[in-house]
Amino acid sequence: MRPIATTRSASGTPTGRLAVWWVIASEIVIFGGLLASYIMFRLSHPEWAEYASHTNTWIGAFNTFVLLTSSLSAVLAHQAAEAGNGKKAAKLLYWTMLGGITFAVVKGFEWNMEISHGFTISSNGFWSFYYTAAGLHALHVIAGVVIMGIVAQTAKQNLELHRVELIGIYWHFVDLVWIFLFPLLYIAK
Amino acid sequence: MSEHAHPNYFKIWAWLLVLLSISVAGPMLEIPVVTLITAFGIAIVKAYLVARNFMHLNVEKKYVVYLLTTMVVFMLLFFAGAAPDVMNQEGDQWYKPKVEAEAAATPHH
Amino acid sequence: MAEHAGEAAHGHDGHHEMSFWSKYVFSTDHKIIGMQYMFTGMAMALIGGFMAYVFRMQLAFPGEAVPGFGGVSPADYNSLITNHGTIMIFWVAMPVLIAGFGNFLIPLMIGCDDMVFPKINRLSYQIFLLSAIVLIVSFFVQGGGFGGAWTAYPPLSAKAEYSLTPLGSTLWLVAVALEFVAFLLGGINFVTTTMNSRAPGMKMYDIPMVIWMIVVASILFMASVGPLIAGAVMLFMDQNVGTGFFDPGKGGDPILWQHLFWFFGHPEVYVVLLPAMGIVADIMTVFSRKKLFAYRTVLYTVFGTGVLSFTVWAHHQFIAGVDPRMAHIFTITTLLISVPIAEMCFVYIATLYGGSIQLSTPMLWALAFLAEFLIGGVTGIFLGASGADVYFHDTYFVLAHFHYTFFPIAIIGVFAGITYWFPKMFGRHLSEFWGKVHFWGTIVAFNCIFIPLFMLGAAGQHRRIYNYNHFPDLATPELQRLRVIATSALLVMLAFQAVFLINFFYSLFKGKKAEKNPYNANTLEWTAASPPPHGNWAELPRVYRGPYEYSHPDRDTDYWPQNEPN
Numbered sequence: 001m002r003p004i005a006t007t008r009s010a011s012g013t014p015t016g017r018l019a020v021w022w023v024i025a026s027e028i029v030i031f032g033g034l035l036a037s038y039i040m041f042r043l044s045h046p047e048w049a050e051y052a053s054h055t056n057t058w059i060g061a062f063n064t065f066v067l068l069t070s071s072l073s074a075v076l077a078h079q080a081a082e083a084g085n086g087k088k089a090a091k092l093l094y095w096t097m098l099g100g101i102t103f104a105v106v107k108g109f110e111w112n113m114e115i116s117h118g119f120t121i122s123s124n125g126f127w128s129f130y131y132t133a134a135g136l137h138a139l140h141v142i143a144g145v146v147i148m149g150i151v152a153q154t155a156k157q158n159l160e161l162h163r164v165e166l167i168g169i170y171w172h173f174v175d176l177v178w179i180f181l182f183p184l185l186y187i188a189k
Numbered sequence: 190m191s192e193h194a195h196p197n198y199f200k201i202w203a204w205l206l207v208l209l210s211i212s213v214a215g216p217m218l219e220i221p222v223v224t225l226i227t228a229f230g231i232a233i234v235k236a237y238l239v240a241r242n243f244m245h246l247n248v249e250k251k252y253v254v255y256l257l258t259t260m261v262v263f264m265l266l267f268f269a270g271a272a273p274d275v276m277n278q279e280g281d282q283w284y285k286p287k288v289e290a291e292a293a294a295t296p297h298h
Numbered sequence: 299m300a301e302h303a304g305e306a307a308h309g310h311d312g313h314h315e316m317s318f319w320s321k322y323v324f325s326t327d328h329k330i331i332g333m334q335y336m337f338t339g340m341a342m343a344l345i346g347g348f349m350a351y352v353f354r355m356q357l358a359f360p361g362e363a364v365p366g367f368g369g370v371s372p373a374d375y376n377s378l379i380t381n382h383g384t385i386m387i388f389w390v391a392m393p394v395l396i397a398g399f400g401n402f403l404i405p406l407m408i409g410c411d412d413m414v415f416p417k418i419n420r421l422s423y424q425i426f427l428l429s430a431i432v433l434i435v436s437f438f439v440q441g442g443g444f445g446g447a448w449t450a451y452p453p454l455s456a457k458a459e460y461s462l463t464p465l466g467s468t469l470w471l472v473a474v475a476l477e478f479v480a481f482l483l484g485g486i487n488f489v490t491t492t493m494n495s496r497a498p499g500m501k502m503y504d505i506p507m508v509i510w511m512i513v514v515a516s517i518l519f520m521a522s523v524g525p526l527i528a529g530a531v532m533l534f535m536d537q538n539v540g541t542g543f544f545d546p547g548k549g550g551d552p553i554l555w556q557h558l559f560w561f562f563g564h565p566e567v568y569v570v571l572l573p574a575m576g577i578v579a580d581i582m583t584v585f586s587r588k589k590l591f592a593y594r595t596v597l598y599t600v601f602g603t604g605v606l607s608f609t610v611w612a613h614h615q616f617i618a619g620v621d622p623r624m625a626h627i628f629t630i631t632t633l634l635i636s637v638p639i640a641e642m643c644f645v646y647i648a649t650l651y652g653g654s655i656q657l658s659t660p661m662l663w664a665l666a667f668l669a670e671f672l673i674g675g676v677t678g679i680f681l682g683a684s685g686a687d688v689y690f691h692d693t694y695f696v697l698a699h700f701h702y703t704f705f706p707i708a709i710i711g712v713f714a715g716i717t718y719w720f721p722k723m724f725g726r727h728l729s730e731f732w733g734k735v736h737f738w739g740t741i742v743a744f745n746c747i748f749i750p751l752f753m754l755g756a757a758g759q760h761r762r763i764y765n766y767n768h769f770p771d772l773a774t775p776e777l778q779r780l781r782v783i784a785t786s787a788l789l790v791m792l793a794f795q796a797v798f799l800i801n802f803f804y805s806l807f808k809g810k811k812a813e814k815n816p817y818n819a820n821t822l823e824w825t826a827a828s829p830p831p832h833g834n835w836a837e838l839p840r841v842y843r844g845p846y847e848y849s850h851p852d853r854d855t856d857y858w859p860q861n862e863p864n
């Protein structure tokens with residue numbers, strides 16, 4: 001049985017959404033610390049531009065496209081959930097999950113290719129950051145896909161529809177992080 | 190759940206893709222300033238579009254925006270405090286034969 | 299969302315029988331989870347205290363076998379001091395002050411029946427317990443526990459060939475990272491609960507100070523720990539997959555770790571300080587029957603301190619080769635932050651002024667907190683000034699300074715809280731007499747430990763040294779005598795903790811039964827039964843005024859509970 005605490009909303013923002021904002025706030029500083037470190041190193045090591053020139057901009061751009069599109073389906077799912085259409089919301093969430101999975105698979109191929117060319121995590125500072133930052137982000141993508149699967153299951157039965165919005169906000173945040181990772185790791189050469 | 194008019198999400202998505210194309214095309218001009226703007230300037234615009242329309246920060250309570258902004262400001266603060274040390278790679282007493290040899294060996298762009 | 303009028307407890311009085319496991323081990327009840335944190339923290343405190351005993355014995359009587367431990371090798375010594383610091387901060391101060399009191403008090407003091415995410419709350423404790431187990435396991439793996447100090451500076455922490463603890467250092471790092479995850483989950487729960495689930499009528503300025511402080515502390519933790527989590531990931535990579543984030547030989551920078559660490563490490567001081575200050579505020583108002591002086595000012599001061607605490611971190615790095623111009627800036631911000639903290643101390647003293655002070659055990663602890671923390675704060679000014687810090691850095695002066703801040707926080711503040719809320723937690727009273735014996739034994743002995751260490755530090759004694767006999771100018775009989783005094787005082791202090799433990803466990807089962815509101819206090823937790831049942835109240839309370847209306851001139855009684863209409 002649910003405690004009454006969970007039904008109150010003194011701040012005016014529903015509890016679930018409020019919690020997601022706090023999650024995102026704490027994620028901002030995690031990625032922020034990592035990226036700030038990367039930028040400091042990058043600016044003070046001109047030779048990293050050479051290392052960075054071996055990343056594949058097209059793969060990065062394709063993955064950006066995939067994530068942006070999955071964000072679209074996530075927000076459409078939220079719209080459907082708000083209209084009370086759980087079936088449609090679930091279907092759109094499945095599309096979003098497909099986007100996440102595509103992203104991860106492409107990332108896997110990309111890394112495989114780079115490692116086979118000898119660019120490993122211990123090659124030099126740039127590649128260390130490349131794999132660490134993108135890896136941390138990829139973990140968030142995978143976690144998002146898993147949670148989205150759970151949310152879609154309940155949404156399909158028209159239950160807990162507010163969760164569709166919550167996982168969507170998280171997914172957009174994962175998208176946002178990638179929006180910054182893309183120029184930092186691929187375009188700046 | 191907050192009831193609000195939904196913007197045209199397809200239109201925003203289309204804008205995001207246009208911006209993505211520009212950021213990919215930017216470096217092809219091979220002008221560093223242009224690359225900088227098309228890479229990071231556009232990233233900020235894209236982030237703004239996603240945060241505002243997809244995350245619905247435009248209709249969210251203002252304190253949420255302040256909260257998230259504060260976190261970003263803290264990170265800028267961290268950068269400002271740490272960068273003077275971390276970005277300082279030279280010093281009178283510093284002896285780094287390995288790194289210097291490596292830096293000398295790699296061709297610069 | 300619609301206001302739930304007349305939130306009567308539907309079903310909370312249902313007497314579903316629960317097994318021991320579902321009631322005490324896998325419970326989602328905030329009170330039980332709070333207890334779990336508190337008891338785990340107390341158990342860890344015993345381990346951390348034992349470590350202090352072993353290495354203090356080594357320092358006072360170098361080379362002699364320590365009773366109960368045996369001979370102390372240099373590697374043992376390093377591991378003991380490292381894990382003593384780590385445990386006392388991350389596995390004692392944090393879980394007891396924030397998670398323990400936070401879980402127990404937040405729903406009770408804001409008038410609701412549980413946290414907003416009870417299952418996440420349970421998960422938070424389980425991750426915390428796992429982290430404690432990982433840390434304890436790390437002492438027994440091959441090579442022993444990590445010995446590179448609680449700050450884990452690379453390259454010592456990054457390379458097994460330097461630290462000689464290949465597994466110990468990684469397990470240490472994993473344990474700390476898990477602990478952070480646990481507190482992030484817990485913190486989000488605390489903040490959202492307080493923001494959303496307050497009793498009807500409880501406005502921002504009606505929230506008791508201790509709740510405010512726990513919430514602000516949780517926010518500070520969330521905002522500062524991110525870079526260190528990133529740093530922990532990077533250090534983990536450096537240890538295990540051959541990256542060189544902190545290795546200058548590979549283009550990395552060990553100073554970066556120090557920034558990532560202290561960007562968290564300094565706000566962390568306030569993360570643990572604020573809950574203790576909140577506990578003290580609540581106790582002082584009750585036992586002086588006075589309204590808290592300048593409630594709003596205290597609150598704004600707390601916010602200001604929180605923001606300012608993000609601008610001072612590099613005062614830990616003055617001699618690490620940081621940019622001297624930055625040292626000026628960090629000196630100024632560091633000296634600035636002593637202003638709001640000093641202000642809070644004055645506000646507390648103003649609260650006492652003219653009150654009818656009752657020197658109960660919790661009140662003694664609260665007063666001692668102010669007095670001892672003041673010494674810690676004042677000695678910090680020497681260290682915040684970069685010029686003086688060049689001399690004092692890494693001496694026992696620093697060590698004594700931060701023990702004069704952390705001991706009041708993690709020990710005095712906790713004892714204040716436990717002795718004050720014990721009747722509410724367990725429905726029985728502690729013995730006042732033995733409580734006072736424990737108080738004086740602890741406080742006097744504490745000062746006898748650390749005043750000699752201040753003197754040793756001023757004399758130039760460096761920290762983290764295994765045997766001072768190897769340093770002729772530090773091996774003089776005068777200095778050695780001070781070391782023996784400190785160690786003897788530690789033995790006395792540890793012995794007095796037995797008084798507390800006996801008092802605690804005896805009273806738990808045999809103490810005098812406590813009524814609902816034994817102190818005539820105003821805050822909501824005292825309107826629930828002692829101990830509160832699952833769900834806390836049969837009918838959830840409504841709030842009509844602030845928490846500190848003591849000795850109101852228009853009232854016959856000298857208190858005015860928050861839930862009384864008039």
Ligand SMILES: [Cu+2]
Binds near residue numbers: 563564610611613614
């Ligand atoms: Cu500090």
